[in-house]
Amino acid sequence: MTGLLTMTGIVKEFPGVRALDGVDLDVRAGEVHCLLGQNGAGKSTLIRVLTGAHQPDAGTIHLNGEPVQLNSPTAAIQRGIAAIYQELDLVPELTVAENIFLGHEPARFGFSRRHEATVRAREILQGLGHAEIPTHRAVGSLPAAGQQVVSMARALSRDARLIVMDEPSAVLDPEEVSNLFRVIRGLTERGVAVVYISHRLEEIRRIGDRVTVLKDGATVATGLDARETPTKELIRLMTGRSIEYVFPPRNEVPSTAPVVLEVDELTRPGEFAGISFTVRAGEILGLAGLVGSGRSEVLETVYGARRAASGSVRVDGAALRPGRVQAAVKAGVGLAPEERKSQALLLDQAVYKNITVSTLQRFASGGFLNNRAEREAAAGLARSLDLRPAGVDHPVRNLSGGNQQKVVLARWLLRDCRVLLLDEPTRGVDVGARSEIYALIRALAANGVAIVLVSSEVEEVLGLSDRVVVLREGRAVHTGPAQAIDEHQVLDLVMEGSAV
């Protein structure tokens, strides 16, 4: 095996964030190199740099010993680097052959040579061991696994020497995963290198050769043996943290506190099944799990934004009508959704209008709004939440992530919520503002609100919650007090599903 790709000291900064802070990666021809790291460790950014979508601010990239600059995705493709993303980038209406040769169709004088495309597509698919995929079918009608094969065929049609696979198994069932691994082995035998990203350790052990671990935008270990390195060691490398968050002290939730939210056997086929939990007034319940484990879906179903297939949600003992956001809002449930900008905020509207949008009735008589009362109520909240800038007439778009999140929370504070569902409340929030959000969440709980918290950051879930539910592939694999479990055990649960 020879060195194919060497990345050294890669740095990438975004406004306010240093996403990559000195990453080293070396990949050999014909190996499966696994990238491990928690959410936010910098894996996605690294891949974007490698595929030419982002330009690094510092660092060098060598291909076959030559220094290269990957100025654009096209430049990366021309040098034989291809990527297969979680969200497959195929055109569903076009056929298999058309997708494989998209952007470099066999053509003469501008006329596409469809026969040649079909023949060559068939050859490539055969090479991948999937000759059964018809080249004339629309890609959208293929199952997920088939689409992935097409994606790989497309990479090969460009003579890729290095293929990046970002969580390729997330959408596949076990049998299809075995198939995928067979294809990967076929590729590596021909000298193609694969950079494989997955959260599932068992897969890394099955298919991987070497492992590089990222943490907080830097390489913490590289060249680890994928089969021999103990799980404990890998998790220790992933979790040792350089930034310490300050979590406000817990307040004791008396066991006499009334149960506010009861979720019973909630099920949505394909997303999650048999989820049950209760939350008392003043309690924070954390939902931990990987992306795709069903945590956000559970939250949105409780809120009525998704309709449960079976199971029930009760607030203060009264069942909510499933699939009805208004029923939930009326019962005193509020949601701070995962995608703040697209799901919660009216970006071009003033701060105060964003805060009062769920409580307009309160500021209206006969349908007419009292703008001054609205502004005053919003300004009061802005003061108490220490919103910056303090004015309530700015468009929300101009606020930082942390302050935007405060606006969303203010909306539900104004409503006197009984239950608050928080989905990734600190995503895109800088470190300083985080502790403010944490304090705010705690203060809300102290005031008797029942809170359900979802976060990709295990430390955050454990630090804030009183109790945690760990989800893995749509099922609760553990429920218990947050203080009785640590980050390693949670990661163990979400990645391997083994007992604590």
Place this chain on the structure above:
Amino acid sequence: MSEDITRPDTTPETRPDTTASTQATVTPPAAQRSANLLTSGIGRNLGLVVALVVLCIVGVITAGDTFATGANVLTILRLAAVIGVVSVGMTFVITGGGIDLSVGAMVALASVWATTLATQQLAADYHWILMVSTALAVGAACGLVNGLLVAYGKIVPFIATLAMLAAARGLAEIISDRKTQIITVNSFVDFFGGSLLGVPVLVWIFLLVAAAGWVVLNRTTFGRRTFAVGGNAEAARLAGIKVQRHTVALYVVAGLCCGIAAVMLMARTTTGSSTHGQLYELDAIAAVVIGGTLLSGGRGTIVGTVIGVLIFTTLNNVFTLNNLSISAQSVAKGAIIVVAVLLQQRLAARTTSS
């Protein structure tokens, strides 16, 4: 929930190091102020007012003796009134994230239905108000169908209202047998054709509708929800707003405005006809868009729409007074639309980057 409980500054350990990180993102005051000026009502409409003034100056220079007369101003306003009312309704739909291509056809259908022999007979026997309520009911009903198709049928607004455009005009032709229906109810013509305090009743109606539209859009829960639904329908839904029901209401408002416009057109022409309101959809959309309402929704201004309508009507008037052809008018109209939208995009880019 009382205020002090939600106050994070009562928990001292959260205070340190928050200041620097949050303050870095505060917009510089100067940039903020200029952005506010540009996006505030006056600033945004300033360009439009300037355009209208320039147009008037051109009118005075080229046709001073006939242009700058009280009678001509009233003529412009009278001509602007009908399309103005339609445009106010259109402003609601577009601000709410939709579009209504069927306004012209709805005007035609309402005018025909309100002037059938049977309706006129009833009106002659009782009161002309029956003709008015027929027109309003027809407009509102068409709007209701549009709204139901868009909100619950999940048909994109462009297609749903395109279907209504075809169907309503066809229905108008069937009912009228493609004949122009003369209004014989004199009390109707007398009332709507008359003047109040020297200003035509039609202009009064336009002013009333525009004022009501402004109040509803800017001062009521309905208006606020319209901005929310048009700006981010998903966020509005998750905030507990009944998005579908609201969408239906918006199309009903547009239909109702078409009913009013039909009454006004009937008074101006003393006829009901299936050819009334031809291309009103394009004129209304053009006025709304150059007025500063975002075609993608979430931002809308009634004042801008009214000025937009006045710009187009004044343009017509100036060209007509100078004996220029309708074709030349169309070219000028096209140019104005392009320039206005280009300016609007620059403005939008500046406000989002600040």
